[in-house]
Amino acid sequence: MSLLRLTFLGTSAAQPTLHRNLSGLAVKADGDLLLFDCGEGTQRQMVRFGTGFTVDAAFFTHFHADHYLGIIGFLRTLGMMGRTEPMYLYGPQPARRLLHQAVHLGLESLAFPVEIQELKDGDKVQRGGYSVQAVAVDHRINALGYVLAEEERPGRFHLEKARALGVPEGPSFGKLQRGEAVTLPDGRTVKPEDVLGASRPGRKLVLSGDTRPCPALVKASRDADLLIHESTFSDDEQERAHETRHSTAREAGRVAQEAGARRLILTHLSSRHDTDPTRLLTQAREEFKGPLEVAYDGLSVELPLRD
Known part of the structure; x- marks a missing residue:
């Protein structure tokens, strides 16, 4: 996976404001487009911020209304656009019941299949080159955070080593970079480890969803490239x-x-x-010493590859 780009579609809690829509995050992972939560008005935000509608899967952190009601209209829009590919919906219990109601709301049935899967703590959805894992968090109802983790990437290709071993330039280089051994015309075998450096860790994105601070989320966020954490309140609203x-x-x-x-x-x-x-920014900065910002609707963030 080369591209990992996030677009914040909604950054408000509980109710929309003039400046902030309800919860929604679009994640572009190479050819995949994922949604994390889909509050009311999310599809308009997708038009506004140019994410496109070719969503492959939607992951719901929980089923308070401000996090999922937007999926009803979004699915209908996809139907009117002629979608035929399956849509995958994931979330904690009772995802199967609530999302089934959303899918079948109205008189007309959708022309594309919708697959609904309930997730619990530790469940992992494997996709091309990365996975999305559920983490149980601490909210008023059954709720999940999510960890998007890229698979470990091969080490850097050392061109001079390959040339010194007599590997012809062209397809053989590509095979070695993909982790495949190459047999040379003289019968010698060159293995990937002969020309590749140490493997490189993949990127890690963590989304808290709605939660109190909890050990499970701390553990899941170890060495994350980016943690997106809810911050509904300031110090004077601790109670x-x-x-x-x-x-x-x-x-x-x-x-x-x-x-x-x-x-x-x-x-x-x-x-x-x-x-x-x-x-909010000042209080969080007193605790966290790394790069820190407050999201706004339309904020786009691209996570670079790790060296």
Whole structure:
């Protein structure tokens, strides 16, 4: 996988505002387009920010209305656009019941298949070159975070070593880079390890969903390239955070720092912080020492390959 790009479609908690839509994140992973949550109005945000509609799968963190009601209209739009490819929907229990209702709402049936799968802690969805793993988090209802983890990549190809061993340029180079041995005209076999450096770790993206700070998420976020953590409240709303099972920005910073995450983006903001998230940023920065920002609708982030 070469491309890993995120577009924030909605960054508000509970209700939309003039500036922020309800929860939604589009992730472009090479040829795949994934949705994480699909709040009301998500499809309009996809038009607005140019993500396209060729979604392969949607992952839901939980089934509070602000995180999934947008899938109803989105599926209908896909039907009107003539989609025939299957759509895969994933989420915690009761995903099968609630998403079945969403799929079959209305008089007309969809012209494309929709596969619904319930996930629990530790379940993994394997896709081309990467996986998406579910992590149980601490919210008022059954909820999941997600870890998108790229497979380990081959080491760098050493051109001079290959030439010195007599490997002809062309298809043989490609085979070695893909991990396949090559037999030379004189009968010698050149193995990938003869011309490749040490394997390189893949990228790791973690999405908290709605949650209190929890050990499972810290563990899942170890050495993540990017942790996207909800930060609904500020310090003076700590009691409310406990009551609603959400996190403050400071708590999100602590999670990122303890996990050793390389970068932190705060999202899912209460309307109190709609246009001025300065307090959230300041409080999280007192805990997390790495790169940090507050998401806004339309923010696009591309995660570079690890060296």
